Amino acid sequence: MSLALADVVLSYPDGDRRLTALDRVGVEVARGELAAVVGPSGSGKSSLLAVAATLLRPDAGRVVIAGRDTGGLSERQRTELRRESVGIVFQQANLVPSLTAVEQLLAMAHLRGRRPREARARAEALLERVGLTGAQRRRRPHQLSGGERQRVNLARALFSGPAVLLVDEPTSALDHERGADVMRLLVEVTHEHRTATVLVTHDRSLLPSADSIYEMADGKLTALAAAVSE
Numbered sequence: 001m002s003l004a005l006a007d008v009v010l011s012y013p014d015g016d017r018r019l020t021a022l023d024r025v026g027v028e029v030a031r032g033e034l035a036a037v038v039g040p041s042g043s044g045k046s047s048l049l050a051v052a053a054t055l056l057r058p059d060a061g062r063v064v065i066a067g068r069d070t071g072g073l074s075e076r077q078r079t080e081l082r083r084e085s086v087g088i089v090f091q092q093a094n095l096v097p098s099l100t101a102v103e104q105l106l107a108m109a110h111l112r113g114r115r116p117r118e119a120r121a122r123a124e125a126l127l128e129r130v131g132l133t134g135a136q137r138r139r140r141p142h143q144l145s146g147g148e149r150q151r152v153n154l155a156r157a158l159f160s161g162p163a164v165l166l167v168d169e170p171t172s173a174l175d176h177e178r179g180a181d182v183m184r185l186l187v188e189v190t191h192e193h194r195t196a197t198v199l200v201t202h203d204r205s206l207l208p209s210a211d212s213i214y215e216m217a218d219g220k221l222t223a224l225a226a227a228v229s230e
């Protein structure tokens with residue numbers, strides 16, 4: 001399994017008590033597979049992604065990424081693993097206002113020490129793959145639509161060739177048709193890039209194209225449908 005969570009408990013301080021955001025959550029996603037998580041606001045979906053991304057340490061349970069149990073890792077090792085193996089697409093695109101689409105990806109290459117020419121070719125190819133034209137690839141975020149910004153965001157998340165791709169409500173700001181387009185794209189890149197993808201969404205009409213479907217309610221995760229193994 002490329003991503004496995006087992007018996008994960010996460011709580012937040014809540015006055016003089018603690019609020020349980022994840023209550024013994026377990027999920028496994030193989031490479032090339034997309035798992036969708038639905039559930040109401042406040043049910044724990046973003047918390048699940050934060051733990052899977054090693055941005056938060058759970059109170060209990062195991063988080064395994066690309067075969068590595070993250071429990072015993074230092075902060076530095078976790079950051080390293082995240083950079084190498086986890087692509088994250090947040091609800092807000094979090095793009096740098098002054099950079100063009102290509103430069104958003106190249107900024108990551110710089111952090112990762114890739115060779116400039118090779119990095120540029122990879123950035124252009126990924127942006128083309130997610131549907132941006134040559135002209136769009138040269139635009140800054142304010143010159144792109146919400147859907148195009150999410151595509152840049154997705155291309156940037158794929159840049160390092162991550163084993164795990166975590167996507168939080170990417171379609172919430174888009175109309176239905178554009179949301180469905182982004183969903184289709186996510187399924188395709190999951191197969192092409194062989195990522196273990198977890199998609200959080202509140203749009204149930206997008207679910208049929210997922211390999212497996214889970215429901216989050218009050219911090220508890222339940223499988224609604226499992227992928228048919230081939």
Ligand code: ADP
Pocket residue numbers: 012013019021039040041042043044045046047048
């Ligand atoms: P969802 O993404 O499904 O809307 P979240 O994972 O964001 O749910 O939140 C789950 C619960 O945890 C909610 O009750 C929320 O208020 C609470 N919560 C989320 N983040 C924090 C935080 N940083 N500190 C305290 N409580 C939080």
Ligand code: MG
Pocket residue numbers: 045046047
């Ligand atoms: Mg959320």
